[in-house]
Amino acid sequence: MEDEHKELYIKEKFNNIDYMMLKSITDCIYEAVCVIDEYGIVIVWNKSAEKLYNIAYEKIIGQNIEDFFDDAMVNNVRKTGVSIENKCHCPLKNHPVLANSMPLYIRNVFRGAVSTDRDFEELSRLYSELENANSKLIFLENQVKKxxxxxxxxxxxxxxxxxxxxxxxxxxxxxxxxxxxxxxxxxxxxxxxxxxxxxxxxxxxxxxxxxxxxxxxxxxxxxxxxxxxxxxxxxxxxxxxxxxxxxxxxxxxxxxxxxxxxxxxxxxxxxxxxxxxxxxxxxxxxxxxxxxxxxxxxxxxxxxxxxxxxxxxxxxxxxxxxxPLRDRKEDIPLFIDHFIKEFSEKNSKNIIKIHGEVMNILNQYKWPGNIRELMNVIEHIVVTNKNGIIQKNSIPEYILLHMKENEFFKEYPLDLTRAIRELEIENIKKALKITKNNKSKAAKLLNIPRGTLYHKIDEYKIKKL
Missing domain, CATH: 3.40.50.300 (P-loop containing nucleotide triphosphate hydrolases)
Known part of the structure; x- marks a missing residue:
């Protein structure tokens, strides 16, 4: 179709609507827009369509769509009158698009079909970017929750x-x-x-x-x-x-x-x-x-x-x-204070005092699980506390048993004579237990003469272990 005939044909199709205004409007649309009449003649072809299909407006306008595409979806809709939504379509080889197409009616009279297409690869890339952003958002939300x-x-x-x-x-x-x-x-x-x-x-x-x-x-x-x-x-x-x-x-x-x-x-x-x-x-x-x-x-x-x-x-x-935490003794009180505040606030508890005896035990314990174990213990102490005062009975039983078994701490009387007596009895019993009651070996462990050991066993009335 000659150019002058194209213009007259299109003006007639649009009943004298300002076609240049219509073209300017469709050129602003991001999707590729194509409109064909009831005979398959292309009457609208916007800039996005030019870019997507690499076909110039001047070349395709006024021509039959079948001259350019063997299987154009918009042409199928023209023939069947059935709308198609969001369908992946390949009007050109190795060029998939996401197409939407519907019949065109003007004053209830069928006038052709219109389609809007998007580059499928571009949509896939945008979708992938959106999914990546969404994955990162979900990840960050999970990190906050943790x-x-x-x-x-x-x-x-x-x-x-x-x-x-x-x-x-x-x-x-x-x-x-x-x-x-x-x-x-x-x-x-x-x-x-x-x-x-x-x-x-x-x-x-x-x-x-x-x-x-x-x-x-x-x-x-x-x-x-x-x-x-x-x-x-x-x-x-x-x-x-x-x-x-x-x-x-x-x-x-x-x-x-x-x-x-x-x-x-x-x-x-x-x-x-x-x-x-x-x-x-x-x-x-x-x-x-x-x-x-x-x-x-x-x-x-x-x-x-x-x-x-x-x-x-x-x-x-x-x-x-x-x-390890056992080599950072001076840091243990800092962690205890930090975790008490942390878990008190988290669990709506009001801890007002921690006994010095508790601090002494927690300082002397070896913490084989390091900071993670200390955090767990303090959380236990805080959530099970009833009166806001942390006492010895607040400490988990396994720590007290471990300390007792390994004799990491012992409360001795202030009377030095009694304290020395208790310490000697304790160490003699331990030496005898280690040596299976071999007094010669026990005396060597205690770094005292064997006679002195016999004397102290009699004095303290220590029985065979």
Whole structure:
């Protein structure tokens, strides 16, 4: 159709409506808009349609839609009169679109059909970005619910922990991998989170327990997966741990429990700094920092071929070894005070006094579970308290039994003569028990002559043990 005939034809179709105004309006619409008349002639083709299909307005307007598309959805709707909503369609080879199309009626008279199309790949990308943002939001909500960082800022004034804090502050702004070692419950995750917060990274801090992820789920959990990647997969796909931590920090706790097969995959990610989702094809570049933690000796595991040496050196650029709580005696009162306030507020309790005897026992206990155990004990003491005063009977029974069995504390009388007598009886009984009543060996343990031991056994009327 010649240009002058096109213009007359279109004006007639629109009953003298200002066609240029209509075109200006449709050009402002983000979707690709196409309108055909009852014969299949294209009478509206906006700029988004030009861009989506790479067909110029001047070329297609006034022409039959079938000259350009063998299977245009808008043409099918023209023929059938049945509307179609949100259907994936491929009018051009390898060019999927999400199409909506419906019949066009003007004053109850059928005049053709109209369609609005969107690039399917673009929609998929936008949807993926939305899902990623939603996953991050859900992750943050869960972190708040878990109340991560219940310790607040790292607590401690002992020289052993102050040195570690200084080192953490020094290396925080760098991009170097950090390995945090120490016994279970020493606060490795708190340190890792502190390093992340001081690093200035804009992304998330994502903690993950390596020992809790089965080998068969490693790739899908860490790399994420696309829709339909495997049976049982979420139809929307899922963002992985590495992608979630992009621009931020991933904290690999219990790294020593990661199977060798998983270690190889982790090493590749750290070397390549990119991942591909399970079932996907596009690689995703990563900019993340890795902080690891373990309570095991990875060096010994390397020697016994239970941990990859190359991965060990990749992770252990800077090592921070956290001291156990028993080596931070002066910090115990700080933790006790902090946890009492924390759990009192959380449980609407009013703790007004803690007996010195209780503080003495808690200070002398060895805390094999470290800070985590202390936190658990203080929570127990607070929630079971009735009168706001913490006394000896508030302490969990297992701690009192442990202290008694190991004789870490004993209340001796103020009378020195009586106190010395009780101490001697106690130590003699202990020596006899250890040596199975061999008095010669017992005397050596006590560092006294054997005759003196016999005399004291008679004096204190100590029976055979």
């Amino acid at each position: 109340n991560l960082g219940i310790f607040g800022n790292i607590i401690g004034k002992s020289s052993s922990i102050v040195k570690k804090i200084d080192m953490a502050r020094q290396i925080a702004p760098t991009n170097s991998s950090v390995m945090i070692t120490g016994e279970s419950g020493t606060g490795k995750e708190v340190f890792a989170k502190g390093i992340h917060e001081l690093s200035g990274r804009k992304g998330l801090f994502v903690p993950v327990n390596c020992s809790a992820i089965p080998s068969e789920l490693f790739e899908s959990e860490f790399f994420g997966y696309c829709s339909g990647a495997f049976t049982g997969a979420n139809r929307k796909g899922k963002i992985g741990i590495f992608e979630l931590a992009n621009e931020g920090t991933v904290f690999l706790d219990e790294i020593g429990d990661m199977p060798l097969s998983m270690q190889a995959k982790l090493l590749r990610v750290l070397q390549e700094r990119e991942i591909i989702r399970v079932g996907g094809e596009k690689s995703i570049k990563l900019n993340l920092r890795v902080i690891s933690a373990t309570n095991k000796s990875l060096q010994e595991m390397v020697k016994t071929n239970k941990f990859r040496e190359d991965l060990y050196y990749r992770l252990n650029v800077v090592e921070i070894n956290l001291p």
